[in-house]
Amino acid sequence: MQHIHVKSSKSKNYRKPIPKASKSRLVFKYSSSPDGVDTNLLVLLHGLGDTLQPFATLGQKLQLPQTAILAVQAPELIPYMDCESYQWYPSFDMLTGEVLSPDDPRQKSGLLKTRQLLTVLLKHLIEDCQYPASQIFFFGFSQGGTVALDQVLEGDIRNLGGVISISGYPFITTNDLKNTLYDGPILITQGDKDPVIGTRSQAEKMFNGIKQRCASTAQIKQLFISGKGHHMPTTEQEWRSIHSFFASYMPRRNLELENMADVYEINTTSGSA
Template sequence: MPDLPDPSKPLEVTPQQHDTTSKLQPLRKKAPLTNSTPLTFHYEPSADGVDENLVIFFHGLGDKITPGFTSLAKKLNLPQSATCCIQAPTPVPYLNEEAWQWYPSFDLLTGEQLGPDRPERMLQMKQTVRPALVKLLQHFIQYCGFSADRIILFGFSQGGSVALDVAAFGGINLKAIISIGGYLMEESQNVVPKTSPLTTRVFVLHGAKDYTVVPKIAKDKFKYIERVFGKANTGLHIVEGMGGGMPNSETGWRPIMTFFADVLEYRNVALENMTDVFEVKQ
């Protein structure tokens, strides 16, 4: 039982001076420098003026950051969350329109999609993509002032695989990952995470009508994510009626927004700015 005040003794109430130069972290974080990584990115501070969280978006194969993902980051309007959309480093060959890939995905002679037996996929991940992303994450932490446990990665398809890869093998324990139809690359199955234990939470969303990766295969792929991040930190949600693309209905977006609500951190700015604070002694 805690010690209770003696009712026979008077309380001493002293108003506390409000320190406008307190040691609290600034509401705005520094914007990242464009030369902090060789990757192209688009950063936006939080619309509500408090950069407590950072959500980083990774597009899928054959896409680019504008207009789709920069628009998505804005439409989500996540509270107290700055956003950063990163573009994959390599153009998809032989296409007339602008399209990007995170690692080599097509055979240059036949045009067929490359599988895990092709070493150039993981070679680019290990030598180029993963180091560049780790460098950018360290820049966000050390220069901009974000905490690693306030950083969330959001990836679609191939972008989800990349987000999972850097979270698993980049050596930084992040807050969470949301992956839509993306799984860890098969080539990394024998790689040991640099950070142990991993505390990063993982949420994977998959369409029940995804005929490229059918739900049965998705569940098998998800077992590898469970082994790396731990069953307690991971969850797979199969959405009925959803195909292999991004969610386009409330049924698909509701579980994502519920997960965001669970992992985002909130700063009580109003309480920090209160001046009528008193110290009570007996």
């Protein structure tokens, strides 16, 4: 005799598995979506000399619908600082204390190591935590923006969701070109008086380097903020562009429609009367 077991499909858990610290050499802090639906994941990468905590707080304040937050800490502790400070790749000569030039090979080598560490973490998020690569987005400031852009443009995982970089550009060299161009959205915002980035023409040259690594269908934008230096967003104009990016490119499930459907899961088993 056949036994029929009926279960409503509405009894769903919209939470993704929580990332495990043991699966990565990077320190991170994870928060599930405030509305209980972990459709997207926003990875936040802090700037030079910072820690993950301010960005974990920022991620929670954003209150993005159906979006979990993962604030990641840079792997290298900067020595001789008055407070705990981290960097994503070497920024100073440890003997002289001088800032390394952008073409210093120590910076490129350190960035490659960080790329590998992030790739391991991303694979855990995709394979174990069930986040589709196309629904993993990045938000990075300065060095964190450089790392985020490097990951989507040069990393092994080619279909990541998108990047917002605040005052950060990738290292661009001619032999970095990938066979598969990036086809996701990118927003770069920066001040037109940013002493770290340089002149507007220098920033536009770096932006053109990004374009060369993107498909013609990629949605990429560079926004200059009048009077701004090298710091996080403070104006309504910049934050409006950031929230518009999230609203335009982060997918959302229509749970109301899903819950309206009278769909049931039916399992059958055989047995004797």
